[in-house]
Amino acid sequence: AHKNAFAAAIFDNPPTRQEIETALHEAGLPMPTGNVMDVLNDLAQSLSPGDFRQTVDKITLYKLSDSSPLSEEDIAACAPSSTEADIDDILMVVADARADQIGPVLRKLQAQGVNAVSLCIGAMRHFRSLHRVACDTTGRPNVWGPNKDRIIGQARRWGPAKLETALTVLTDTDLKLRSAGQNAPAMALVERAFIRLAMLGSR
Template sequence: MKLTGKTIDRFLAKPDPQVMAVLVYGVDAGLVRERANQLVRQAAGSLDDPFRVAALSGKILREDPARLADEAMAMSLTGGRRAVRIEDADDDVAPILKSYLAGAASGPATDSLIVLEAEELPARSALRKLCEGADQAAALPCYRDEGAGLSGLIREKLQQEGLAIAPEALSYLAARLGGDRAVTVSELEKLALYMGGTGKTVALADVEAAVGDSAAHALDDLVYALSDRDTAGVERGLARSLGEGTAPISLLRAAARHFLRLQWALGKADQGGIEGAMRSLRPPVFFKYEDRFKGAARRWSPAGIATALERLLATEQLCKRSGSPAETLCRRVFLEIASLKPGR
């Protein structure tokens, strides 16, 4: 079963009882975790009940494929439905899950729910194709919050705290949040705590005071220094972001998002100029960075942007697969990109 759009919300609110396995995947790790938590709670009533929740990983299943069936077919000693959570699932898990689903269809009845968590999977992924095509499984993608969806999420979370938000403050937040749902929610909770009560309107000054020194702000400074080709600024930005505990892969993805936005704006500039293209970006470029964005659009050629994106993607893959320190790889590629000659 392939879930999209509004069917995702309906499924999360009331999962199909015929579905035995749900693949939750996507680039937004925070949203993947949030939705997986929701599914596990609905099935088992808790995230950490040792009798009703089993935690596995792709690595465990590769070493012992039978663990999936053992855990899914086990009965809870305290009664109730069980959930089997599989973190870091990948295509190696696909044949194991396929075998389990085939056996479960003709074997003893079980109502255990298998929840698989994975990073972004391409359409050709064996695990994704299995869960999209099987009647007993579902594939639930998790895209980054952006545009109107991100603005709506910000308003919703603040309304739950009894707060309204001014337009310029909303624009500021939308330009900084959305890359990871967990980070977004954490920053909004911090902002609500800073406001100190209900019935207030969040102003730009409030957001700058509560969120201005956040990791998201540090990322903005870093990626703009990168597209400015400011090597000293890149060094400072890396030191700050890594010092605050931001994962190297998060830095690589933030830089890739920035260059993708530049690439999109350059592609649209022929129709209405760079300023018109910038107005169409979602989320929009925050006003304090507009001049730097325009400068980067003039400074970078399509070929140069493509080179930067290729190097960022290759480095992310290296960080995941090699034994080299991720921070070292991240620092190296950022300085390489900042040193690229115009037009390269």
Template sequence: MKLAPRDWPAFLKRPDVSKAGLLLYGPDAMRIADRRKALVEALVGPQGAEEMRFERMAASELRSDAARLADALKAQGFFPGQRAVLVEDATDGLAKSISPALEDWREGDAFLLVTAGQLTARSALRKLFEGAGNAYALAIYADPPGREEIEAMMEKAGVAAAGDAMAALTAMGRTLEPGDFAQLLEKLALYKRGDNEPLTVAEIEALAPQTADDNVDALVAAVADCMVPRIGLAMSRLEAQGANPTTICIGTTRHFRQLHAAAGAGGRAEEALQRLRPPVFGPRRDAMAAQVRAWGLPRLERALMALTETDLALRGGSGAPAMPLLERALIRVAMMRPRT
């Protein structure tokens, strides 16, 4: 039977051990490993806590001894509770070895968890689990997790959030890699331990993984706030990291387009920024709202025209050094903002 991705959070909370097992497959090994670990913990407890109720075997072991799987599923443990057997890195060649084990499975036997890479619709292993009445097959794609899955991860980590903080965490959960997001939740849980104050966007951003994009953000903020001395410093850091000038220009243009959209929406800038997709929250929203009010719609249009011309020059191969060309253009754009 197929298990829909949207049903995974509910399945993880209460695994259906009345069925023989589950096949996890997909192109992203990290996501497969993340779900495998979560399901094993849901079945037998945290890693190391219930070692006597969990058996792991590699696909290569089954190729040489097909009966080993059936023996492992039927074996009786010394400790009470649900048992689980994991077969890792399975391929279509193991379908014939796994099929008898599924057919012979009876309630009370160990739960079988099989992981595999990308499988086509014609895959023998995938057809085996999808066609079995006593097993599930779950496809794991690189799609961002839904709100329900993110909330389940937060609940497991002991992190509570509401309002802008919840929206910010949801946005990060859909952009960060699963492992990075899980680490962020662990850090937030540790940081807020014993603190009864609500989680804030500033705390989330302070603990979020730092990336090369942060230096681009610092440069963009320097341009939008007319902090000219900071532009050269930010450019030097990005050049040392090997950043692409066109990519930097695109990031700056994207920011000014957001400012332009908020300025042209009418009403309060904060409300307009929150309606953007993706929305802007917390201190970043306040900073951008101040930029919208300081620039005004006509100056933002001129800034976008200058950035577009710079982008064309960078792509056109003018022969001029790209980084100095971009730096001068960004300084000109920054100087368009009226000084207060």
């Protein structure tokens, strides 16, 4: 290799809200309102752009003969579940402040081929959702999926202030992972951040 050559990791950034709206428009889907758009945005943050496009295509087919507005149930029915469910395991461990379980669960995920960037993106999505629930003033927070009650409980225990600190920790970790000059093993960075969050959550 040329002595001035260098290697930089290239990551697909999650789609922006505007890009999500464009994808829906191109697919001929009606624009969802409020909470449904938030759910779709959270999903987009947790998937690669290619996987998200495939999910939008799946939703389009799912809604082909259904003219009702896009719902959270429609999204849940079409969202990928395998790796996502595995990543959810570690996110629940972190948000439940079970620091001693983080290492073993991370090793299992690493053995399955889950990478550090996916874990960090998943954690940011989860903690953003918790923050939204913690700041909810309606008394009926918008949460969907099998972990609904657990997520509401986590949001109440953490509270908005600690969740904002958690999001700062995750944003810093994400920036380090994406830095071309980063030398520390990526999974070690994520593990350190997750343990820090679990300890914060237990206070």
